[in-house]
Amino acid sequence: AAMAVTRTLDIRGMTGEEALPEIERFIVDASMANVPHVEIIHGKGTGALRKHVQNLLRSYPLVTNFRLGEWHEGGSGITIVDLK
Numbered sequence: 001a002a003m004a005v006t007r008t009l010d011i012r013g014m015t016g017e018e019a020l021p022e023i024e025r026f027i028v029d030a031s032m033a034n035v036p037h038v039e040i041i042h043g044k045g046t047g048a049l050r051k052h053v054q055n056l057l058r059s060y061p062l063v064t065n066f067r068l069g070e071w072h073e074g075g076s077g078i079t080i081v082d083l084k
Contacts, residue, residue, distance in 0.1 A: 050068075
């Protein structure tokens, strides 16, 4: 049976240190389930959490690409991630 994998991770309110292991687990689970894209909701705020997220994604081997959401997807409060 296929494992039910959520395509969206909401890390609003976490610190960068709290969020990073959550993001890694989320990406690994999604990748193993062959999910092509996931969304990470970090909120707009100061942009600090978004920077943490994108720094992790930039060097992460399972990630092929990422971008901020379009306005109808949540804009700068969300990062859309393409997985290998």
